[in-house]
Amino acid sequence: MTGTDMLLEIDGLTKAYPGVVANDAVSFQVRRGEVHALLGENGAGKSTLVKMIYGLVRPDAGTMRLADAAHEPSEPRAARAAGVAMVFQHFSLFEALSVAENVALGMESPPPMRTLSARIAEVSEAYGLPLDPDRLVGDLSAGERQRVEIVRCLLQDPKLLIMDEPTSVLTPQEVEILFHTLRKLAAEGTSILYISHKLEEIRVLCDKATILRHGKVVASCDPREKSARQMAEMMVGASFLAPARAKGAKGAPVLEVAGLSLTSANPFGTSLKEVSFSVAAGEVLGIGGVAGNGQDELLAALSGEALVPAGQVSLKGQAMGRLGPVARRRAGLCAAPEERLGHAAAPDMSLTENAALTGITRQRLARNGFIDWSRARGFAEQIIAGFDVRTPGPENAARALSGGNLQKFVIGREVLQKPAALIVNQPTWGVDAAAAAAIRQALLDLAAGGAAVVVISQDLDELLEISDRFAVLNEGRLSAPRPAEGLTMEEIGLMMGGAHGMHEAHMHAV
C-alpha cells in the first residue's frame, strides 16, 4: 500500500456532538480510480463523515490526507479547491433558471455565459450525460436535474466525487447510464465515494465497501463477493427478516379511483390525467415512477388536500372527491405524504402534537372541540412503542428526530388508526434497511388485516417486494396495473417511459 496509490486516507477521524459520537475513530482508504461504497444505517455516521471530507464539519480528532497532502478543509470552498466535489441527495437548483445559470451560481468566478454553456455541452457529451445549457431546470426530469448537479461537479475536474443516494430518483435505464458515467470517470482516475442504501446497486457498481455502524467502521468488503443480505446484516449488526406476506384472498374493492384528473397547483408540477385504479381489501397496489410525474398530486387528490369531482375518488362505494382531509379520515381514508418535515409533521411541534395532527379524528383525541392532550400523549407513546421510534419521549420536537425515526412515527400514526385504505408516498425514503423492513412489514400487516394499501414509491425493489399489483405514473398518467409477480426490471423500465430520451446519447457515448 504505497502513498501514491491511495487518493484519500482517513485515519482515526472522530466527531462528537452533544450526547452522541457521530464518528468514532473512523479509518479507511480510497484508491485512485476506485468506486468506494459507504454503507450504514441512518445515524451510522455516513453523513457526518462525508461532511467532514467536504469541509462542512470540522473533526474533533484524526487526520485526512488527500493525494498525499494533509486535507483539513475549513469550508466547502477549500475542499472543492483540493479536488473534492459532492452531489447531494437533495438538489439545490432553481427551477426558474436555465441549466447554465444554475451551474454558474455554484461557481466562485463563473466564466462568461457563452463559454460556460459551451463547457457544459462539452463535458456533458463527453460523459454521456447530454444537457442543453439553455433549458429551464423546471422543465427537466429528475434524472436530468441530477445530471446538472453532476456536470456542475465535473466542471471542477474533481479528484474525488462524493455521491449521496444518487439513484433514488432514476429509472432503471437512467441508473444504467449513471453507472456508465461513473465507471468512465473511475477509469480516468477519479475516485468516487458512493453512499446508497440500495445494496444490489453497490454490488454492481462498487469495488470496495466500508460499512459503518454507530459511528464506527465495522467491516469492509468487496461487495461483488458478498450478497446483499450479508451486507445488510453487517450494517444492522444482526440478522433480520425480510417482510413476510400472507397470501390471502382479496376482498371487495375498497378504494376506487375513476378518471381522476387534477391540474397541478404548482407551475412546475405535473397534472394528473385520467388516472383510474381500484384496490381491494387486503391488497397492496404499488405505484412506481420517477419523482415529479404526478406522485405528489396523486397523494393530494387522495388525501383530500386537493378536491376533485365527487365520483372520481370513492371509498367503499361512497364518493369522497368533494370531502376534505378530516372527512376522508373519518370515513377511513388515511394518507402519509412524502415530505416528513413540514407536510406529514410540523417540525417545531412535539410528537404529542404531531400525533394529534391526523389522529385527532379517528382516535377521538378531542371532546367538544377541546383537545385531550393526555390521550394525544398516549397515542404518541403508542406509536413510539409500536414502531420502535427512537426518541427520549413524546414531548420532543419532530425535527429533533432522525429522518428514519420520524418516518416510522408518521407511518405508525396512520397505520395505528386502522384505516380502511391507506395511501403512502415514499414510505421508506432515506430510511435504513432495518427500519424500512419494519415499515414494509407494517404495511403488509395492515393489508393482511383487510385494508387497501397504495404505496407510491421510487424504490422498485420495495414495490416488487410488497405489491400485489404494480402500475407506473408517467407524466401524470397511470399505466394499467399488472400483477407484480413475474415483472422484470426491463418491463418496468419500459412502463416508466424508458430513459426519458437519454438512451440515444448513451449509445452514442458508448
Next chain:
Amino acid sequence: MIRLEKRPVPSTRWMIATPFLAVALTMVAGGLMFAALGKDPVEAIRTIFWDPLFNPQFASYSRPQLLVKAGPLILIAIGLSLGFRAGIWNIGAEGQYIVGAICGAAVGLAFYPAEVWYIFPLMVIAGGLGGWAWAMIPAILKVRFHTNEILVSLLLVYVAQNLLSAAALGWLRNPEGGGFPGSRNLSQYPAAANPELIAGTGMHWGVAAAFIAVIAAYILLNRHVTGYHIKLAGQAPRAARFAGVSTGRLVVFCLGVSGALAGLAGLFEVAGPAGQISIDFASGYGFTAIIVAFLGRLHPVGILLAGLLMALTYIGGELSQFMLGVPAAAIQAFQGMLLFFLLGVDVLTNYRIRFGKREVA
C-alpha cells in the same frame, strides 16, 4: 470568533429570560442616550420606570393610568396575536378600534337620555360587532379574491379615521355642544358610561375584558382544536392543510376575533376614559398593540406583561417629558430600543452563542 449555533429545541429558559434581558439592555442604552442629551440617566430611568408607580407625588394619578392605558393595548394585542400566530396579518386594528367605538357610541347616544340597564350591554355588543364587521372586509376579500390582508386592513384605518371625523363633526355631534365637534360625553351619561369599577385603580370594564381575553386566549391556544390549528397553520402551512385546516375559515376566525376585540377596546375607551367621539379619539392603540403582541411573544401571559410595560413607558415617558424636559422623540426612541433589543436577543431562544472555531453540523 463568536458564532451562533442553532439549538435542537428552542430554549424555554431563554424564551422567558429574553424580555427581561431586553428591558435591562434598553435601560443601559436608554441611559446612555439620556446622558448624551445632558440628563441624569439614573433619574431619567427612575422617572420612567419607578415614579409612575411609587413616587408619592404622582403615583396616585399615574398608577390608575397604568391599567387605563394597558387595558386596550392588551385587549387588542390578544386578538392580533391569534392571527399573527397563524400568519394572518391584521395591521388595521386601529381602524377596527375606531369603528367599534363609533358603533358602540352611536347605540348609546341613540338611547339618550333614557336610563335603562340594557343600554351598556347593547353598546358592548355593537362595539364588538362594529370592529368585527370592519375586519370582515379584509377577511372576505382575502378568502374570495386573495387580496393581501396587510394592505387592505391598513388602508381601512384611514377610511375609519375619516368616518370618525364625519361622526364627530356631523351625525354624532353633540346638539348641545355649541357647534364644537365631538359627541355628547358618554361618561357623564350613567346608563352608557364605562366607569372606574374600583376607585383609584383605573379598573374599568375594558380592563376586565382584557383580563378575560388573556385567559380565554390561553385556553384557546393550549386546549382547543382551533388554537392548535392556528399554531399549525403558522408553523407548517402544508402540514396544516394535510391535517384538514381550512385556510379560509382560519382567516375569517382570526380577523374576526381580532376585529371584535379591537372594536370592544374602542367602545370601552369611548364610553370611559375618552368619554366622547372626537376628531382626535384615535390615539394609536391599534398600532402600538402590534408591538405589544410581539413584545409578549404572541403568548397571552406575555402580552399581559408587555401591555403593562408598554403602558408604563408611555406614562413614565410623559412624566419625564414634563419633569425633566426629555424630548418626546427621545421617549419614542426609548420605546423603539425596547422592541429592538427584544427582537435582537430573541435569537438566543433558537440559537446559542459559541466562542471558538467554526464546526457547524
